[in-house]
Amino acid sequence: NAGVTQTPKFRILKIGQSMTLQCAQDMNHNYMYWYRQDPGMGLKLIYYSVGAGITDKGEVPNGYNVSRSTTEDFPLRLELAAPSQTSVYFCASKAGGPTDTQYFGPGTRLTVL
Amino acid sequence: GDSVTQMEGPVTLSEEAFLTINCTYTATGYPSLFWYVQYPGEGLQLLLKATKADDKGSNKGFEATYRKETTSFHLEKGSVQVSDSAVYFCALNNFNKFYFGSGTKLNVKP
Numbered sequence: 001n002a003g004v005t006q007t008p009k010f011r012i013l014k015i016g017q018s019m020t021l022q023c024a025q026d027m028n029h030n031y032m033y034w035y036r037q038d039p040g041m042g043l044k045l046i047y048y049s050v051g052a053g054i055t056d057k058g059e060v061p062n063g064y065n066v067s068r069s070t071t072e073d074f075p076l077r078l079e080l081a082a083p084s085q086t087s088v089y090f091c092a093s094k095a096g097g098p099t100d101t102q103y104f105g106p107g108t109r110l111t112v113l
Numbered sequence: 114g115d116s117v118t119q120m121e122g123p124v125t126l127s128e129e130a131f132l133t134i135n136c137t138y139t140a141t142g143y144p145s146l147f148w149y150v151q152y153p154g155e156g157l158q159l160l161l162k163a164t165k166a167d168d169k170g171s172n173k174g175f176e177a178t179y180r181k182e183t184t185s186f187h188l189e190k191g192s193v194q195v196s197d198s199a200v201y202f203c204a205l206n207n208f209n210k211f212y213f214g215s216g217t218k219l220n221v222k223p
Contacts, residue, residue, distance in 0.1 A: 043202070098209065102159075102211060103159075104158070105156055
């Protein structure tokens with residue numbers, strides 16, 4: 001099992017550019033999540049999904065979009081990058097039970113200049 | 114809404130010292146509680162969890178007890194090692210949404 005994988009590991013964007021952060025999991029988990037972690041801060045939930053075709057907003061969804069066409073993949077789209085989106089982005093997944101553990105990917109470090 | 118508050122760091126200890134990192138939460142219903150650890154440049158890893166009141170989670174010498182009466186889930190370890198240096202996050206899961214504290218950085222000196 002590769003677990004949760006994310007690509008790319010690092011990316012520098014110019015203001016106004018767009019990009020997609022990729023996330024995949026091979027554990028057949030129903031739930032998938034996107035977080036951002038700003039320096040010295042905890043994780044803030046951007047979007048989450050409870051299964052293929054179903055997504056919902058978290059605490060900080062503005063400036064992002066997601067889709068979930070398969071169980072395995074949960075890409076995060078930034079349409080018009082802004083310096084405020086400079087952060088480390090983590091994808092996570094978990095099975096369906098209410099007490100199940102989240103498993104995290106290694107993160108994508110994004111800088112917007 | 115649901116939230117987690119944990120003590121600010123950094124916490125600096127000498128090897129073999131006793132560790133406590135405080136965590137309190139606000140939540141409706143009956144959340145599950147977690148401690149995650151993050152090493153530099155890596156994602157979060159589960160350290161331990163507790164799923165109901167009075168449960169004690171434990172792993173690698175770390176322990177935390179789910180106290181519903183005080184809405185707390187404090188992390189403890191009797192004797193820290195240099196290899197325990199990391200950032201520790203308290204989190205809760207309520208209705209499959211996770212809320213994280215701001216993290217506490219632990220530095221252990223030899």
